[in-house]
Amino acid sequence: MNLLETIKQLPSSAGIYQYFDKNGRLLYIGKAKNLANRVKSYWLFTPELHPNTTLAQRIIKMLEQTTSMSYIVVNSEHDALILENSLIKQLNPKYNILLRDDKTYPYIYIDNSQRYPRFEITRKIINSKDITYYGPYSVGARDILNSIYEIAKLVQKKGCLKSKKLCLYHQIDKCLGPCELPISQERYLQEVQQATTLIKNKKLLLKELEKKMLHYSQELRFEEASELRDRIQRIERSEIKSEIDFATNENFDIFVVEASEKRAVVVRIFMRYGKIVSSSHDYINLSEGFDENELYRRALVNFYKEQKPPIIAPILVASEFQDIELISQHLSQVFNKKATISLPLKGKRKQLIELALLNAKELLKKDTTSKSNELLLQIQELFCLEKLPFRVEVFDNSHMSGMATVGAMAVYENEKFDKKSYRTYHLQAKDEYAQMRETLSRRVASFEKSPPPDLWVLDGGATLLKLALDILESNGVTLDVIAISKEKVDAKAHRAKGKANDIIYTKQDIFRLKNSDKRLQWVQNLRDEAHKCAINFHKKTKLKLDQESKLLSLHGISQAKILKLLNYFGTFEELKKVTFGEICTVLSEKDAKTIKKFYN
Numbered sequence: 001m002n003l004l005e006t007i008k009q010l011p012s013s014a015g016i017y018q019y020f021d022k023n024g025r026l027l028y029i030g031k032a033k034n035l036a037n038r039v040k041s042y043w044l045f046t047p048e049l050h051p052n053t054t055l056a057q058r059i060i061k062m063l064e065q066t067t068s069m070s071y072i073v074v075n076s077e078h079d080a081l082i083l084e085n086s087l088i089k090q091l092n093p094k095y096n097i098l099l100r101d102d103k104t105y106p107y108i109y110i111d112n113s114q115r116y117p118r119f120e121i122t123r124k125i126i127n128s129k130d131i132t133y134y135g136p137y138s139v140g141a142r143d144i145l146n147s148i149y150e151i152a153k154l155v156q157k158k159g160c161l162k163s164k165k166l167c168l169y170h171q172i173d174k175c176l177g178p179c180e181l182p183i184s185q186e187r188y189l190q191e192v193q194q195a196t197t198l199i200k201n202k203k204l205l206l207k208e209l210e211k212k213m214l215h216y217s218q219e220l221r222f223e224e225a226s227e228l229r230d231r232i233q234r235i236e237r238s239e240i241k242s243e244i245d246f247a248t249n250e251n252f253d254i255f256v257v258e259a260s261e262k263r264a265v266v267v268r269i270f271m272r273y274g275k276i277v278s279s280s281h282d283y284i285n286l287s288e289g290f291d292e293n294e295l296y297r298r299a300l301v302n303f304y305k306e307q308k309p310p311i312i313a314p315i316l317v318a319s320e321f322q323d324i325e326l327i328s329q330h331l332s333q334v335f336n337k338k339a340t341i342s343l344p345l346k347g348k349r350k351q352l353i354e355l356a357l358l359n360a361k362e363l364l365k366k367d368t369t370s371k372s373n374e375l376l377l378q379i380q381e382l383f384c385l386e387k388l389p390f391r392v393e394v395f396d397n398s399h400m401s402g403m404a405t406v407g408a409m410a411v412y413e414n415e416k417f418d419k420k421s422y423r424t425y426h427l428q429a430k431d432e433y434a435q436m437r438e439t440l441s442r443r444v445a446s447f448e449k450s451p452p453p454d455l456w457v458l459d460g461g462a463t464l465l466k467l468a469l470d471i472l473e474s475n476g477v478t479l480d481v482i483a484i485s486k487e488k489v490d491a492k493a494h495r496a497k498g499k500a501n502d503i504i505y506t507k508q509d510i511f512r513l514k515n516s517d518k519r520l521q522w523v524q525n526l527r528d529e530a531h532k533c534a535i536n537f538h539k540k541t542k543l544k545l546d547q548e549s550k551l552l553s554l555h556g557i558s559q560a561k562i563l564k565l566l567n568y569f570g571t572f573e574e575l576k577k578v579t580f581g582e583i584c585t586v587l588s589e590k591d592a593k594t595i596k597k598f599y600n
Helices: 003-008 036-040 055-066 077-091 143-151 185-200 204-216 220-238 294-302 324-333 345-364 369-383 432-445 462-475 516-555 559-569 573-577 580-584 589-599
Strands: 015-020 026-030 068-073 107-111 119-120 130-134 253-261 263-272 275-285 316-317 393-399 402-411 423-426 455-459 482-485 503-505
Touching: 015 036, 015 130, 026 036, 026 055, 026 077, 036 068, 077 294, 077 324, 107 143, 107 503, 119 143, 143 220, 185 204, 185 432, 204 220, 220 253, 220 263, 253 294, 253 573, 263 294, 263 345, 275 345, 294 324, 324 423, 345 503, 369 516, 393 432, 393 516, 402 432, 402 516, 423 432, 423 516, 432 462, 455 462, 455 516, 462 482, 503 573, 559 573, 573 589
Parallel strands: 253 316, 393 455, 455 482
Antiparallel strands: 015 026, 015 068, 107 119, 107 130, 253 263, 263 275, 393 402, 402 423, 482 503
């Protein structure tokens, strides 16, 4: 069915629609309350089907590339919103805006129902009747908590009260000692109140920490003083400084977006009890233009997800974007109470929006990535990439004679390796091709939680490149892939920088670049980091396997039998879980009894 026929047959139901180009690559995913009306608004039908000229240039460009479409009918516009958000994360369409921020921010909480309550950190609602929450904190939650225990004489650890004996914390005057001493609740609550005041008032907390730092330095305890100095700096970074002070204990979540030609930024500010407690921001690459409505929609849906936050605050935004009513309805379902999203026009709320916009503009000014884009632009042009490779995932596998088989994913973003996003995988497959297929398939399966990058780089040749493209195509994902195969001299790979005549494979071409070429060195650097990550994880895994193998050998299970078990069950972790009968399918009953006895 051609594009025109599909458009004419669209139902008047809620749903999502997908546009594809002539090569079947996904261009755009949209949602609609009425599919027929929404999709027809994109097009003019006479003298022949062509894009509506009143639309934004970005949309016209996308429609000019569209040759086919598909759609999914759902029960309501709300369901369409959820499905659209999920599919964009998984499939990475060319013209949609993708927000990668999937963090859940921590809160500090206290359970007031306890006789001697403690402050803890949580990322979700605690199932108890009398909980007080503070936050959320983009950074510094652990530092604030540690500082509270440094200053207030609270029960320091969860297990302290169970011991019924005074410990070191009481001796160094960091705890009142209610585990053994008859400390009244009133006396203990004075310490709780001091801690609460410090959590709510960061200026006061920082002042107390500076006093303590000065005390340590005067006593020549420089290591402890420098630790406090670093902590103070981390806490200061967690918020935007402001003189705006609400006389009341009001809470607000503030969201604003600002864009330049190639980058946009989302700024979030969290006000609690009339004071700004933390802020965060994320940059978005605008390879195909800017859509304010879509960016606000993504920012709000992604931040609150499908989980009710511990503190529900009114939401302030800088623009009355198109889907504001739909997002309000969606968040009302998430919160189990009416969500309010408003655009303040005057007063202190308006000042909060102006503060957020000022910071968004400053962040775009300070954004240095545009200066380093020249090399990325050269790489994009040379390898015919759809997007600038701002975020890259790099894959490699490692094993030794089929033992301790592992996969690794390194992540490169904004000119540095993002080690927090690295992932490692224990693999069942034994040959290189099957290992890469298992690694990439597991990564694709996690796209909904952690969206795809701009580029995949594989340590391998044309065969593995085709494998990756097939996996992505079978899952409907639009993503560029390149592979780099190591030059081999006398059957050995040369990794020395500047000496390796590596070959780079893309979907369209093969490149043999000079060793001095910065584009080749950029890819080599990524490949080498993934290789190092895979080797290190392999060594750890091999060491653990060797230790377990030795222990089993001491109980009469030979290395040959251990290898047979691992080939059948995959890992020692799986071997621990299986039943006596399952082990008997591989080894004798006597050996099965020995193994079960060993693990039990």
